[in-house]
Amino acid sequence: MVELNRRSLRDVDWLLLVTPIALTAFGCIGIHSTAPGTELKKQIIALGIGVFIALVLMFTDYRKVLVNVAPILYAIVIVLLVLVLKFGREVNGNKAWLQVLGFSLQPSEFAKVATILMLARQMAQPRPGSLTIKDMAIMALIVMPPIVLIHLENDTGTLLTFGAILGSFYFLGGARKIILAGGVVAVIVGLIAIYPHLHGYQKQRIDAVLHPELVDPKGYAYQTIQSVIAVGSGGLYGKGIGEGTQGKLGFLPFAWTDFIAAVIAEEMGFVGIAIMLLLYLVFLWRMIHVAQGSRDRAGALMIMGFVSLIAFHIFCNLGMVVGIMPIMGIPLPLMSSGGTAVMAVFAGVGLTLSVRLRRFVN
Numbered sequence: 001m002v003e004l005n006r007r008s009l010r011d012v013d014w015l016l017l018v019t020p021i022a023l024t025a026f027g028c029i030g031i032h033s034t035a036p037g038t039e040l041k042k043q044i045i046a047l048g049i050g051v052f053i054a055l056v057l058m059f060t061d062y063r064k065v066l067v068n069v070a071p072i073l074y075a076i077v078i079v080l081l082v083l084v085l086k087f088g089r090e091v092n093g094n095k096a097w098l099q100v101l102g103f104s105l106q107p108s109e110f111a112k113v114a115t116i117l118m119l120a121r122q123m124a125q126p127r128p129g130s131l132t133i134k135d136m137a138i139m140a141l142i143v144m145p146p147i148v149l150i151h152l153e154n155d156t157g158t159l160l161t162f163g164a165i166l167g168s169f170y171f172l173g174g175a176r177k178i179i180l181a182g183g184v185v186a187v188i189v190g191l192i193a194i195y196p197h198l199h200g201y202q203k204q205r206i207d208a209v210l211h212p213e214l215v216d217p218k219g220y221a222y223q224t225i226q227s228v229i230a231v232g233s234g235g236l237y238g239k240g241i242g243e244g245t246q247g248k249l250g251f252l253p254f255a256w257t258d259f260i261a262a263v264i265a266e267e268m269g270f271v272g273i274a275i276m277l278l279l280y281l282v283f284l285w286r287m288i289h290v291a292q293g294s295r296d297r298a299g300a301l302m303i304m305g306f307v308s309l310i311a312f313h314i315f316c317n318l319g320m321v322v323g324i325m326p327i328m329g330i331p332l333p334l335m336s337s338g339g340t341a342v343m344a345v346f347a348g349v350g351l352t353l354s355v356r357l358r359r360f361v362n
Contacts, residue, residue, distance in 0.1 A: 208220065
């Protein structure tokens with residue numbers, strides 16, 4: 001543990017702690033405009049719990065977390081994912097939530113954290129040269145159980161994030177360029193091969209991006225179309241907080257989840273989106289800065305795992321919102337309604353701050 005004193009408090013990267021709080025508060029504005037009152041209350045509670053988690057982890061030695069806690073947390077989330085299949089609550093076709101004490105818990109969000117910790121723990125072990133095929137196989141085996149279980153939950157968006165996590169660790173771990181290039185080609189070929197076997201609604205969502213003029217505007221392309229309308233109608237300054245029509249009047253269904261950025265764009269315009277992107281940029285920059293100053297490989301890899309995960313979410317979600325990517329059910333970090341996701345991100349923040357506090361410790 002780091003002794004809690006004035007020196008340690010001065011050494012805290014307060015910008016890294018305040019920025020995700022600001023992003024969550026920013027998202028609460030959009031949630032308040034579009035969602036039932038209970039959603040906003042749950043998001044505020046999740047923010048409070050998330051900040052508490054971040055503070056606890058900040059003053060906990062991340063190295064002990066990686067060595068002692070990571071395997072236990074990984075085992076727990078695997079058990080929770082199995083319980084979801086048996087007792088989980090289904091929402092919009094995805095059976096990914098457990099009801100606990102009146103709150104909906106999404107174990108797959110904590111599974112992302114546990115997987116990143118396990119991969120960082122595995123890759124922190126000394127090895128000469130580039131990653132070997134054996135190293136890459138072990139990493140794939142770490143990721144495989146949550147991928148299989150989440151696939152059975154029918155949660156495609158979350159499934160894709162685990163692929164992004166694994167790919168980022170291959171890259172960060174120093175896999176040979178020829179292997180990385182082959183992996184990219186294999187993914188592209190695999191996506192093309194899978195397309196004919198997708199469900200009808202999944203094909204329609206892809207067609208809504210590739211051939212919007214050929215799809216039914218009232219079918220599975222409806223959300224994409226309404227989102228683009230919301231973004232375009234906001235203009236430079238937006239219609240005003242609480243004055244949007246697409247989300248508030250229900251033209252954009254469940255706007256407070258995956259399409260919260262469309263609500264921000266409609267109500268606060270380009271200026272609001274620019275502020276949001278600036279906050280994300282500062283957030284990721286501070287995390288990368290801490291990773292660069294880490295005294296060990298494990299801390300740096302752990303942080304960059306979180307950076308890769310958050311960046312992937314931002315890229316995919318905003319792509320969905322502006323209609324250049326199909327709807328995949330990938331939320332916008334901290335801003336989309338979802339308490340478990342908020343707490344998971346703050347866990348990453350706390351561990352990053354823990355690395356910073358120990359950057360001068362042998």
